[in-house]
Amino acid sequence: MKHKLGISLILLVALLVGACSASKVTSSHQPAPESAPKLAATPAASQPRFASAETSGEDTLQSGDAAERIVVKNASLSLAVADPAASLQAITRMAEGMGGFVVSSNSYKTTAADGVVHPVVEVTIRVPVERLEDALQQIKALVPDPKTDILNENISGQDVTKEFTDTQSRLNNLKAAESQLMKIMESATKTEDVMSVFRELTSVREQIEVLQGQLNYYRDAARLSAISVHLDAKEAIQPITTGGWQPGLEVQKALQSLVKGLTILVNVLIFILIVLVPIGLLIGLPVHFILRAVRKHRQNIKPTEAKPASPSKK
Numbered sequence: 001m002k003h004k005l006g007i008s009l010i011l012l013v014a015l016l017v018g019a020c021s022a023s024k025v026t027s028s029h030q031p032a033p034e035s036a037p038k039l040a041a042t043p044a045a046s047q048p049r050f051a052s053a054e055t056s057g058e059d060t061l062q063s064g065d066a067a068e069r070i071v072v073k074n075a076s077l078s079l080a081v082a083d084p085a086a087s088l089q090a091i092t093r094m095a096e097g098m099g100g101f102v103v104s105s106n107s108y109k110t111t112a113a114d115g116v117v118h119p120v121v122e123v124t125i126r127v128p129v130e131r132l133e134d135a136l137q138q139i140k141a142l143v144p145d146p147k148t149d150i151l152n153e154n155i156s157g158q159d160v161t162k163e164f165t166d167t168q169s170r171l172n173n174l175k176a177a178e179s180q181l182m183k184i185m186e187s188a189t190k191t192e193d194v195m196s197v198f199r200e201l202t203s204v205r206e207q208i209e210v211l212q213g214q215l216n217y218y219r220d221a222a223r224l225s226a227i228s229v230h231l232d233a234k235e236a237i238q239p240i241t242t243g244g245w246q247p248g249l250e251v252q253k254a255l256q257s258l259v260k261g262l263t264i265l266v267n268v269l270i271f272i273l274i275v276l277v278p279i280g281l282l283i284g285l286p287v288h289f290i291l292r293a294v295r296k297h298r299q300n301i302k303p304t305e306a307k308p309a310s311p312s313k314k
Contacts, residue, residue, distance in 0.1 A: 070161045072221045073129055075136055076228040078152035079143050084121040084231040087142045091123055091229060094138050100127035100224060110236065118236035126224040139229060149234065164218045171211040178204045 081087045085107065092102050105123040112118055127135045136153075143149035181204065185197045 118233035
């Protein structure tokens with residue numbers, strides 16, 4: 001009996017290694033057979049009871065759902081609003097009204113350049129994925145002027161279908177291995193054999209719970225979209241104004257004029273270096289050598305003409 005139990009454990013360990021190391025899954029993933037017998041441990045003083053990790057039908061991926069794409073869609077917004085605290089309350093009510101909820105929120109204060117303290121709010125909500133566009137429109141409606149007060153908007157999507165099906169396949173294999181382990185436990189008679197199988201069952205159960213948690217995360221992330229919103233007080237981002245004078249705007253204009261002047265100067269230098277300098281060299285070098293040759297020729301002629309005739313000797 002002990003020899004048969006050892007062979008069964010070896011085969012089961014090989015099955016577990018193959019199930020956990022599978023990295024490539026085909027598109028036709030079959031769920032764990034519903035007809036597999038669910039066996040309970042025989043009551044005995046030397047045999048601990050171990051509940052099966054079989055889950056309900058809604059926790060497993062049905063064959064009809066396997067062909068569907070599982071896409072996680074999220075969004076982020078940065079807005080300038082009149083009252084960040086009031087906007088936070090409006091966003092909270094909107095999320096709850098859509099069947100969603102607030103994941104987290106953070107309110108704090110910041111000091112602007114003029115020394116005035118302004119509130120800032122950061123909030124993350126989850127809403128049903130089919131209501132994502134509607135939620136974004138309602139949040140953007142909180143700003144006084146959409147053209148200037150929507151500072152940033154981003155929408156992203158991630159396809160996790162492959163990760164989901166791979167995880168589901170590994171989960172099904174582990175459930176099949178668990179069923180086989182429970183059968184071996186029923187046939188075990190010695191305490192050491194029961195404890196050995198029990199340790200294997202505990203390890204398999206932990207892996208099943210981890211994979212089940214991953215599947216639940218994928219389902220929740222695909223069903224509920226996350227929206228992260230950053231809310232600034234509108235007056236905190238307005239330019240400083242004193243008696244109708246806006247120093248920030250004047251500085252901006254001065255910088256623009258400086259950039260424009262530097263641009264013109266650089267363009268002139270580029271024109272001189274690329275156009276005028278080559279033309280000057282092509283014309284100036286030959287003229288220079290010609291003039292130099294003429295001056296040298298004239299210098300050679302003048303001493304000859306000025307040389308006096310030598311007196312004759314008597």
